[in-house]
Amino acid sequence: MRVSVDQDKCCGAGTCVLVAPDVFDQREDDGIVVLLDGEPAEPLHDAVREAASVCPAAAIQVGEDA
Template sequence: MRIHVDQDKCCGAGSCVLAAPDVFDQREEDGIVVLLDTAPPAALHDAVREAATICPAAAITVTD
């Protein structure tokens, strides 16, 4: 699994952080997504897919 985040599309909702806190964080100054792990372990794949699905800005792209 590979993850890409488009910080220009991110609206700072934080849904990704709630779904997968080991993979996503937010910048303190504006809440924009920060990718902590571009290739997370298999145990986190479901959470990452959920984060991508619930992202209101569609700023997260996941490829297998």
């Protein structure tokens, strides 16, 4: 799995951090998403998919490995 974020789309809601704190964080000054792990381990995949699906700004992209 490969994960990317679009910081320009991010609205700073923070739901990604709540769902997958090992993969996402937020900048202190404005709450914009920070990607901590662009290739998370398999045990985190479900949480990352959930974070992407609940992101109100659709700022998280998930690519599945073949």
